Amino acid sequence: MQRVRLSSQQALVHRLGDSQITLSPKFRVAAIQSSLLNPSPEFELSLQYEPLIPGLPDDIALSCLLRVPVQSHASCKAVCKRWHLLLGNKERFFTRRKELGFKDPWLFVFAFHKCTGKIQWHVLDLIHFSWHVIPAMPCKDKVCPHGVRCVSVANDGTLFVCGGMVSDVDSPLDLVLKYEMQKNRWTVMNRMITARSFFASGVIEGMIYVAGGNSSDLFELDSAEVLDPVKGNWRRIANMGTNMASYDAAVLDGKLLVTEGWLWPFFFAPRGQIYDPMTDKWENMAFGLREGWTGSSVVVYGRLFVVSDLERMKLKVYDAENDSWETIEGPPLPEQISKPFAVSACDCKIYVVGRNLHVVVGHISRLQPKGICEKKWSFSVRWHAVDPPDSFCDLTPSSSQLLLSYSDKKISPATAQDSRVEFCRNMFTSSTQKMMRYRRLESAWPGFGRGHLFDKLEEAAMKLDDLKKIQKLFIKMV
Amino acid sequence: MSSSTDSPTLTTETTQLSPQPDTETAKPTKKITLKSSDNQIFEVEESVAMEFATVKSFFEDSPSTDTVPLPNVTAKPLSQVIEFCKEQIKFKANPDEAQKKKYNAEFVTEKSDKDLVDMIPVANYLEIKDLLDVLNQAVADRIENKSVEYVRSFFGIDNDFTAEEEAALRREHAWAYEGVDED
Numbered sequence: 001m002q003r004v005r006l007s008s009q010q011a012l013v014h015r016l017g018d019s020q021i022t023l024s025p026k027f028r029v030a031a032i033q034s035s036l037l038n039p040s041p042e043f044e045l046s047l048q049y050e051p052l053i054p055g056l057p058d059d060i061a062l063s064c065l066l067r068v069p070v071q072s073h074a075s076c077k078a079v080c081k082r083w084h085l086l087l088g089n090k091e092r093f094f095t096r097r098k099e100l101g102f103k104d105p106w107l108f109v110f111a112f113h114k115c116t117g118k119i120q121w122h123v124l125d126l127i128h129f130s131w132h133v134i135p136a137m138p139c140k141d142k143v144c145p146h147g148v149r150c151v152s153v154a155n156d157g158t159l160f161v162c163g164g165m166v167s168d169v170d171s172p173l174d175l176v177l178k179y180e181m182q183k184n185r186w187t188v189m190n191r192m193i194t195a196r197s198f199f200a201s202g203v204i205e206g207m208i209y210v211a212g213g214n215s216s217d218l219f220e221l222d223s224a225e226v227l228d229p230v231k232g233n234w235r236r237i238a239n240m241g242t243n244m245a246s247y248d249a250a251v252l253d254g255k256l257l258v259t260e261g262w263l264w265p266f267f268f269a270p271r272g273q274i275y276d277p278m279t280d281k282w283e284n285m286a287f288g289l290r291e292g293w294t295g296s297s298v299v300v301y302g303r304l305f306v307v308s309d310l311e312r313m314k315l316k317v318y319d320a321e322n323d324s325w326e327t328i329e330g331p332p333l334p335e336q337i338s339k340p341f342a343v344s345a346c347d348c349k350i351y352v353v354g355r356n357l358h359v360v361v362g363h364i365s366r367l368q369p370k371g372i373c374e375k376k377w378s379f380s381v382r383w384h385a386v387d388p389p390d391s392f393c394d395l396t397p398s399s400s401q402l403l404l405s406y407s408d409k410k411i412s413p414a415t416a417q418d419s420r421v422e423f424c425r426n427m428f429t430s431s432t433q434k435m436m437r438y439r440r441l442e443s444a445w446p447g448f449g450r451g452h453l454f455d456k457l458e459e460a461a462m463k464l465d466d467l468k469k470i471q472k473l474f475i476k477m478v
Numbered sequence: 479m480s481s482s483t484d485s486p487t488l489t490t491e492t493t494q495l496s497p498q499p500d501t502e503t504a505k506p507t508k509k510i511t512l513k514s515s516d517n518q519i520f521e522v523e524e525s526v527a528m529e530f531a532t533v534k535s536f537f538e539d540s541p542s543t544d545t546v547p548l549p550n551v552t553a554k555p556l557s558q559v560i561e562f563c564k565e566q567i568k569f570k571a572n573p574d575e576a577q578k579k580k581y582n583a584e585f586v587t588e589k590s591d592k593d594l595v596d597m598i599p600v601a602n603y604l605e606i607k608d609l610l611d612v613l614n615q616a617v618a619d620r621i622e623n624k625s626v627e628y629v630r631s632f633f634g635i636d637n638d639f640t641a642e643e644e645a646a647l648r649r650e651h652a653w654a655y656e657g658v659d660e661d
Contacts, residue, residue, distance in 0.1 A: 053635065054633060056602075057602065067617075079637075
């Protein structure tokens, strides 16, 4: 139905001379296409020897231009042909950005209100240290904030929320949700084969592994399964060989490490299992590793670090050779952080989010071994704190995930979302200036296109039941 | 970008450099002479010169030399680059991310467009990654939301569009020519 309306207006819109329409493929009119918009390989080749910026090597020039925010592309691509080639196509631009390793880390914090238990995601831009929000998760049941497991594929900018349990009822869930940063959208994925909560989870080579956890009966689970996020289906893998819930898990050297953690009354050392996806086999964890795993783990420099649950303890690192743990040089976790906290890492920084969403960043440096005979690296940590807004004083984190964004950092999922809402609010009273902003946004944010506008218009039309008025409004707008 | 300061190689440098302030007073540090293409002589401390990967490797190859000729570098940008590196060394010995960010921001804002663009090839030639990152970002920030003419004159780029193509572009992105910042 939508299409029909579009085509009926195409001629009209064209007559008004708004060539903006070329931006959206839905509206592409053959007459406006030129060699500039669809460069032929020969055309590209002929420009190959022109410098992007005179006097600078192309790699350096690229490194400058790839930092130009998307809002400015429209004017920058009119500078010269080579710039047009680089900036004219968003896909090409972001591919080049990715190639050159421009990435902005974002910290996604799964938090809940300490009184109401309401779950909310808060997102911290780790470049500017500003907080943002994302849409709420699409779940019907009131999910308990505990027992849910989140995993992320940082490079793809995707995040998965699996399992958990329904609030007030001790029944586990098999629900799986995916969040994509590029689209700023949640998708409901195929359910897990077994419903579980408080289980182990981890990503190995882009595949999502889950194991053990609490089941719907009195016993803990022995089973484990894997999700291929591309195909979207769950598949059983070998059983763990023991029924256990997971206190913490980590992926180290392509293997999933699961520990049940110390259990009251601490008579026995915790159990631990290690899964190797290459052989599809589980093996028992070394004694020192499971005994010393007393907190939340992260992997940095290919080594397992643990932020201890015991207050004011120093960071420690596992030494596989001696099956022992070593304390890291540097001060203990800053006082701002109180339990419960969530830990994640990117490159050589670890991020700890505590109660009230206090965040501290730990820079881990690797010190070169002193003697030649002594081959071991030693580590040291420096902490610095990020103060949260006051409005976070009732929030408790339950998990934190780190995602990388290769797109423009000036347009964050949250700000675009905010502008989108604001835009819709102002849609009927849009002044020229607002319209300009919208157009800039439209070119900057692919999801924020005319398709979306039409959805909104349609929604408004359904409500108002006055299609003609809406159509008139639309014509006025473009 | 910011992670570059934490890469393992740089961190090892930190450990070598950190004792520098203590020894400074005890014994005079070794000076290294840099010679720009316009025959200006710069005498810098060894720690500063070692920030330049190009100079560093030069010394590794021939440790006995005391003057390093820099045929691709003129005096003005070189002096600015040296100024930047001196500050960076202080931050390495005494890490303070906020202070460093502030300094880096001030360093580029006070420079003219020409100085900025002139410094990039120098930073590139001397392989000072931190500075290159700062400069590239600064350039991107400066051309953000500017008119096409401004950007062309900023970099000295010739307009290679035909009159028709340009007119088509202007029509297509009429709004891109409005509401830009003052040049």
